[in-house]
Amino acid sequence: MKIRISFLRTLMQFVAAIFILYGGWLIFDGRKAYLSPAFAVSQAPQEFKSATFTKNVAPYNNPYNLYLEFKSCRYARGTGLFRACSYHLIQESISWKDGIRMWGPYLLLFLGLAIIFGRFTCGWICPIGFIQDILQRIRKKTGIRSLKIPEKAAKIAKYSAMVFFFAIVPALSFAVTIKSLPWEIRDGLYLAGCQVCPARVISALLTGYPVTLDLFRPVFVYFFIICLLLTAVVAGSLFVNRFWCRICPNGIMLSFFNTGKVLAKKKDLLKCNRCGVCANNCTMDTAFVYNEKKRETVDHPNCINCFKCVESCPEKAVKVKFFGKRIF
Structure with missing residues (x-):
């Protein structure tokens, strides 16, 4: 499980x-x-x-x-x-x-x-x-x-x-x-x-x-x-x-x-279907993951790295990497 x-x-x-x-x-x-x-x-x-x-x-x-x-x-x-x-x-x-x-x-x-x-x-x-x-x-x-x-x-x-x-x-x-x-x-x-x-x-x-x-x-x-x-x-x-x-x-x-250089959230732009679930679940009420349309790395100064956007994404389009290795 x-x-x-x-x-x-x-x-x-x-x-x-x-x-x-x-x-x-x-x-x-x-x-x-x-x-x-x-x-x-x-x-x-x-x-x-x-x-x-x-x-x-x-x-x-x-x-x-x-x-x-x-x-x-x-x-x-x-x-x-x-x-x-x-x-x-x-x-x-x-x-x-x-x-x-x-x-x-x-x-x-x-x-x-x-x-x-x-x-x-x-x-x-x-x-x-x-x-x-x-x-x-x-x-x-x-x-x-x-x-x-x-x-x-x-x-x-x-x-x-x-x-x-x-x-x-x-x-x-x-x-x-x-x-x-x-x-x-x-x-x-x-x-x-x-x-x-x-x-x-x-x-x-x-x-x-x-x-x-x-x-x-x-x-x-x-x-x-x-x-x-x-x-x-x-x-x-x-x-x-x-x-x-x-x-x-x-x-x-x-x-x-919070620059995403070491601990980073990565967004698969092709998988994202713009459903908005990540924005609705954001602990800090931001929509930066949802709004990003060009860059793979989606990090923001206000992000507290709760990773709710990662967990809630139905398409599994967001993942977390630490020193380049996927952890979530």
Whole structure:
């Protein structure tokens, strides 16, 4: 009996979510594990070690001091397996003025995985993506009608997210280093991108870390309100397929590597009868596989490589190759 791609993906998502969120507790039970010396551990400057600083940030106590391109969130408390995500590293490196000795190996790791897998981790590994898929299944089971965001609105949302996460947040991260700013502002701006990320709330709730709100410092209040709104966006996957994945900073970074050079979807243009099943089943509500009429390789920046187009095609006109070898 042939195993369905959707079954393999769900199984891998479930196992990955368990390890990412609870692996530190299941495997190591509080015992510290260490990586190769090539991966340095980022340390806060002395002034940032004040008892009053970074109250809004969970402590580092995960077994592997490793930053990965999916939502391996530090708010998974002591149960999580990894230190944090790649976007977290960007913010922290700016605020702590880390040198290339610190972030260089992580950059090479990110580039290596991104070039090989593209956004595969979004579709098969990321816990936040898995939660959105569960909500999508609930919607289908309950008969709730799905909503499709107009292409123009989706582009506006994506480009707005790019400006916020890759211009505004880095600027705020740099502002943390400006000693002339009041301490309360610098404290509030630390890891601004993490403070608005829904993984902060979701990972904390799933692993027992308290989700707190400092009502006495306006900066925290503003960020927390934005965070709740974006968490609502994840919950909105009950109506809109994987909307958070369209504006996620990790996904945006990986989208530039979704080129189909290593992991690629190939379309047999002669077999395709233009039925539109691939477009109707696309998790990200795109029709790039359907629309392609000239090129054999059908990859797109928004594609999370769920391979629903491959599984659903009645003519078997779409296949997946990895390093030139067919895998699906």
